[in-house]
Amino acid sequence: MKQALIFDMDGTLFQTNSILEPALIGTFDVLRKNNLWYEDTPIDTYREIMGVPLQVVWKTLCPSHSLEIREKSNSIFQEKLVELIKNKRGSLYPDVESVLEKLGSDHELYIASNGQIEYLKAIVDTYSLERFIKKVYSIQSIPSGQKSDLVKMIISENKITTGAVIGDRLSDIMAAKENGLTAIGVNFDFAQMEELKQADKVIDHFIELL
Template sequence: MTNAGLPEAVLFDLDGTLFRTETLLETVHRRVFETLREEGLYTSEEPPVERLLGSLGMLLEHIWQRVMPDGSPEAHERANELLLRYEIEELEKGIGELYPGVPETLRKLRERGIRLFVASNGLEQYVKEVPRLRGIADLFEGFYSAGEYATQTKAELVRILLEKHGVRSAWMVGDRSSDVEAGKQNGLFVVGCDYAGFRREGELDGADALIGSFADLEQLIAQRA
């Protein structure tokens, strides 16, 4: 694949890239642990929501190992079910926001003839419902999730996406080390999103470029066109 000029496609992570996940998860996190306590599956003190936000980008099984390491396998499994149910319920109520400039910038990229995809380690329904419920689903050619494709790494998920759609040159845009690794392992130009507030230090090391707001992406592409 080539990094020169205008990319044929741009692949986006979802949480912390397109979607301000903390605007949804603060409510969802509280509801998940209230239900787990009511059902007797988790009796320890509620973990801070920052621990969940800091785990985004991981596979769900690894998220719960980090968020509640003292939780049983049954508690982790139930938390998966509750997380998805409450996320969809709150999204349908209008809770949860895209980052500023996301719809406008995506439309500008489409006008340039660039193919757009989502690649996320999240659950299939969540990865498809966030764009649909926030009015940007029609801008994307496909939605790829670890939940749907049962992939163990973001790099594997991106490889499947590229092969299925015959993409020859692409950019990977995301806010996590898994996005940087996925891009690099597949020979992509990697843009790190330096605006999500719940990253770990050094998360974007190795990215080819950093953007301080989502709208900066269009300018970055224009400079390289």
């Protein structure tokens, strides 16, 4: 059995910060036009919570709004993200494609992301990641919405016995540890040092995975 490597997407493979600001601004512009928001777009707040489940994102960004408005806001946000991705406004981190190609020769590669299915599909299709990735898993497939449960499902479905989870946030690190895998933290845009301290290993550049 090949060793499995399970990657987070946002802030690990894909430079989400390149499309985050325009998508958020567009979303909150719509809210302003409907008199549902009167302040600046909360970009910094979103960066602080990047990687948490989407229901937590919108509860944090719009604490005074109803569940219906939060869900509508998320739908608008997702549409704008997908549009930006398809227009190639985003990008993968340096060396991602070459590293995945090399790792794929003797590892099984998976993606486990808190991103929604259409969003992940847009990234995979735009950058042809299916060349390297065996399967992409979205948090939408897990009722609990927990990354640890998503990784557990990946392990079960693919009969994984050894491997690592690579990601930038605590949810990725804990998903590895709670499932008996190595936790590799990536010190990229959204990473926080206090969280990375809990990883087994930390890398500053993607090519270090080799």
